[in-house]
Amino acid sequence: MKFASFASAAAIAATAVLAGTAAQARDQVQVAGSSTVLPYATIVAEAFGENYPDFKTPVVESGGSSAGLKQFCAGAGEDTIDVANASRKIKDAEIKTCAENGVKEIMEVKIGYDGIVFASDVNGPDFAFEPVNWFNALAPKIVKDGKLIDNSNTKWSDIDASFPDWEIAAYIPGEKHGTREVFETKVLEAGCKASGAYDLYIASGLDKKAAESECFKVRKDGKAIDIDGDYTETLARIDSNKTGFGVFGLAFYENNMDKLKVATMSGISPNAAVIADGTYPVSRPLYFYVKKSHLGVIPGLQEYVDFFMSDDMTGEGSPTSEYGLVPAPEAEREAIKAAIAEGKTL
16 A cells, blocks of 8 residues: 655655755665654654655664664764654754754654553562652662661662562663653652652752762662663563563553563653553653755655654554554644654754
8 A cells, every 4th residue: 555745746846956966875764763753653653655656765774763763863974874763852952963064954753652661570560660669779868867877778679668578679771862851851850849859959059960960870889770772672581580560651561461561651651542542641742853965865765754654554543543542633643744844943
């Protein structure tokens, strides 16, 4: 089945003029970035190859949101990637770097939503978390008797007497992953503020940005373990340590429910419905970014973008939604498609 492009021939011609001939030597779309977006992009790329025999199947690689955007912003032309997948919004500093390197027109495409879940071995006990529990488990300093002190918590039962007597071992996404930023802001920062630590940092003379940075810090004594690989590495760690806890995307958890048990966060069990309506507190939109100057120059790029956002690929009942992507509401999806058709840039 073929899928029609949303862009007009005039728009494609215009981008070709803007791009010149620098990218014409390459005949295959190249994508890199978020490990969370990776399975969705892979599903779309494989389906694209089947439905568009005139184009080569896009090459989709992982590496993390930050790493993908770094590649994306390195420059324009056939020796640079066309698309960066990201589980967070591109930062102003990254947009500036892009512009300095000649990537001045960036298209942002929201593909849907995902939730971050907290899971342990499937045979373990149930956990009901609040963000403050994770802050008190992982922060270098915590609040006691109205003062910031070094964190001496070693077991989850030290955090809350209702938790089991498990040694704290938290496998969290490394700093190059977009998931880490969401974990920092929606879990660590939220917990920092709930505990009173943020107010104490402000009272000590720190400005808002510096106080937030303190909230984002994690202890370095082995209780918090950065995972720089993908979620399969986190799963392997839990398989080796049955009392370890991992941070995963909803889709990965749902595809490994025979191995993992998910905790509630703020009384809510994660699923697609509560992520789509924003009820679950640790959810985030997923994106990919496109070099507009490559559209109409790299064969199949425009078609890949349109195909990705077609109802058949990312709508309700699509293969990506069956894998775990939470589709954006219909009105939002139509607005995204319209923006693509217009060639709207940041």
